[in-house]
Amino acid sequence: xxxxxxxxxxxxxxxxxxxxxxxxxxxxxxxxxxxxxxxxxxxxxxxxxxxxxxxxxxxxxxxxxxxxxxxxxxxxxxxxxxxxxxxxxxxxxxxxxxxxxxxxxxxxxxxxxxxxxxxxxxxxxxxxxxxxxxxxxxxxxxxxxxxxxxxxxxxxxxxxxxxxxxxxxxxxxxxxxxxxxxxxxxxxxxxxxxxxxxxxxxxxxxxxxxxxxxxxxxxxxxxxxxxxxxxxxxxxxxxxxxxxxxxxxxxxxxxxxxxxxxxxxxxxxxxxxxxxxx
Amino acid sequence: xxxxxxxxxxxxxxxxxxxxxxxxxxxxxxxxxxxxxxxxxxxxxxxxxxxxxxxxxxxxxxxxxxxxxxxxxxxxxxxxxxxxxxxxxxxxxxxxxxxxxxxxxxxxxxxxxxxxxxxxxxxxxxxxxxxxxxxxxxxxxxxxxxxxxxxxxxxxxxxxxxxxxxxxxxxxxxxxxxxxxxxxxxxxxxxxxxxxxxxxxxxxxxxxxxxxxxxxxxxxxxxxxxxxxxxxxxxxxxxxxxxxxxxxxxxxxxxxxxxxxxxxxxxxxxxxxxxxxxxxx
Numbered sequence: 001x002x003x004x005x006x007x008x009x010x011x012x013x014x015x016x017x018x019x020x021x022x023x024x025x026x027x028x029x030x031x032x033x034x035x036x037x038x039x040x041x042x043x044x045x046x047x048x049x050x051x052x053x054x055x056x057x058x059x060x061x062x063x064x065x066x067x068x069x070x071x072x073x074x075x076x077x078x079x080x081x082x083x084x085x086x087x088x089x090x091x092x093x094x095x096x097x098x099x100x101x102x103x104x105x106x107x108x109x110x111x112x113x114x115x116x117x118x119x120x121x122x123x124x125x126x127x128x129x130x131x132x133x134x135x136x137x138x139x140x141x142x143x144x145x146x147x148x149x150x151x152x153x154x155x156x157x158x159x160x161x162x163x164x165x166x167x168x169x170x171x172x173x174x175x176x177x178x179x180x181x182x183x184x185x186x187x188x189x190x191x192x193x194x195x196x197x198x199x200x201x202x203x204x205x206x207x208x209x210x211x212x213x214x215x216x217x218x219x220x221x222x223x224x225x226x227x228x229x230x231x232x233x234x235x236x237x238x239x240x241x242x243x244x245x246x247x248x249x250x251x252x253x254x255x256x257x258x259x260x261x262x263x264x265x266x267x268x269x270x271x272x273x274x275x276x277x278x
Numbered sequence: 279x280x281x282x283x284x285x286x287x288x289x290x291x292x293x294x295x296x297x298x299x300x301x302x303x304x305x306x307x308x309x310x311x312x313x314x315x316x317x318x319x320x321x322x323x324x325x326x327x328x329x330x331x332x333x334x335x336x337x338x339x340x341x342x343x344x345x346x347x348x349x350x351x352x353x354x355x356x357x358x359x360x361x362x363x364x365x366x367x368x369x370x371x372x373x374x375x376x377x378x379x380x381x382x383x384x385x386x387x388x389x390x391x392x393x394x395x396x397x398x399x400x401x402x403x404x405x406x407x408x409x410x411x412x413x414x415x416x417x418x419x420x421x422x423x424x425x426x427x428x429x430x431x432x433x434x435x436x437x438x439x440x441x442x443x444x445x446x447x448x449x450x451x452x453x454x455x456x457x458x459x460x461x462x463x464x465x466x467x468x469x470x471x472x473x474x475x476x477x478x479x480x481x482x483x484x485x486x487x488x489x490x491x492x493x494x495x496x497x498x499x500x501x502x503x504x505x506x507x508x509x510x511x512x513x514x515x516x517x518x519x520x521x522x523x524x525x526x527x528x529x530x531x532x533x534x535x536x537x538x539x540x541x542x543x544x545x546x547x548x549x550x551x552x553x554x555x556x557x558x559x
Contacts, residue, residue, distance in 0.1 A: 023298045048378040049411045056430060057410075096429035096436040139414055143470030147500060151474055155498020171321050181497070220490045223507065227352065227486030229534045230508040232305055233527040234351025240309060 001246050009242040013251040016235050017258055027265070029258055055087055056095040058103055065092030067099040156185050184212040283551045290548020297541060304537045308529035315529050319513040322496055325503030326481040327517045329454070330360070335368045337453035338446065342468065343387070345460035346379035349485050354383060355511035355524035356483030357458045361391040363518050365398055370442055372452070375409040376416055376463045381432065401440045408432030413463040417471040421449040455480035461488065469495050483510060
């Protein structure tokens with residue numbers, strides 16, 4: 001087996017056990033794993049974002065190889081090429097795009113966002129943020145209205161109007177299930193209606209709404225537990241795999257090492273607590 | 279009776295680390311010694327299977343991979359099983375990713391299934407378009423003009439030079455979508471911005487924690503079934519007749535659930551005993 005694979009298994013085992021060690025208490029192994037995760041994730045995301053979007057889709061549209069010439073525009077590009085020939089290769093960027101000058105706007109907005117790092121001109125960042133927020137709000141408004149409001153209203157009402165459905169079925173669509181969905185939706189909405197005091201009929205309906213919500217929270221909790229157990233199974237399967245002789249029993253050695261260090265730490269803490277109380 | 283109540287109270291006060299240890303033990307043992315508990319497919323899983331089974335041969339199926347290694351035990355077995363089913367039925371597979379880590383998960387799944395098991399030819403039987411940042415804007419981009427968003431595939435080959443990409447210009451050119459999702463952006467964004475506006479049928483495999491969120495879309499018919507967490511993946515493995523990681527994990531999953539239910543009952547009993555005693559004194 002390749003040394004890099006074995007090394008990867010040792011690192012994976014160390015990080016898994018380091019994170020698990022938090023269940024005992026906060027400790028340096030957990031901190032190492034946590035900080036590595038945060039740092040590497042951030043670096044990985046920046047790298048992937050740059051090489052999948054900014055370089056091919058932004059720079060690739062501003063300086064495509066298909067339009068390469070001796071013009072002033074490409075002399076700027078050649079100047080940038082001195083910074084990095086990987087990002088700005090000689091002869092323009094060949095990612096299948098034509099020249100699209102309108103992409104200068106996202107470039108400027110992107111640079112403005114980076115200016116938030118300089119306190120004197122950090123107000124420039126607001127323009128970029130405003131564009132992002134505005135675009136996302138507009139995009140989401142349509143999606144939610146179409147799928148979550150109209151689509152869901154249709155879904156709630158449809159089953160009751162269908163005469164071909166059986167009256168009762170636990171697992172497939174039925175009139176009874178349709179009634180349950182309808183009652184659950186209406187009483188759930190009534191629970192969140194705060195313009196009138198929840199008394200009388202309104203109070204009773206809102207009470208039924210609470211029961212529906214509680215069942216929903218219970219189901220969410222059950223699914224959350226199931227998800228966490230699945231992830232635990234995944235880590236255990238990997239640890240068992242890495243415990244083999246192919247990987248030089250990585251998790252076993254790391255676990256012994258961590259137990260010794262944590263045990264020594266606990267012993268030392270106990271000693272210092274005893275001295276303090278004396 | 280008092281002795282039993284004292285015992286329950288004592289159990290209710292044990293250090294939570296003992297509970298962690300108990301869960302670790304009950305998960306660990308069935309992984310080492312599987313029992314082979316029966317797996318029966320639920321209706322939502324069967325609907326996904328039937329939807330893919332009903333597609334005519336050579337259908338164009340978009341598989342979107344949006345999960346990272348953190349949810350690999352739940353999502354990866356689904357992706358593997360779906361790819362097996364699609365390649366077995368001779369469909370053309372197009373893979374995109376809304377999550378950056380999804381690119382590596384998809385790469386691993388394609389190497390295992392497309393290359394390792396079915397000897398499929400890249401560019402003719404499947405295409406790996408890879409990741410593009412932008413969340414729901416990427417979904418919108420795929421819906422309106424996929425070629426504007428993906429000019430090159432994950433190997434930096436121009437999309438125009440890939441034979442399978444001929445006649446694929448927008449989302450409505452696909453016959454089916456399967457989203458293997460662990461959160462945002464994922465299944466919900468595909469429903470909102472792609473499947474609902476275009477009418478292209480879609481199914482999804484989601485993490486357990488997402489099931490409650492996406493189930494309304496299944497109930498209303500906006501999605502054709504859903505694979506719900508590791509059990510969903512195990513059910514799908516049973517339906518295609520090829521057992522995998524999810525099936526092997528189900529014993530541990532079931533036993534762990536029983537123990538957690540036991541802990542919940544004991545915790546509640548301790549709560550009621552304590553409340554009864556505090557009322558008395």
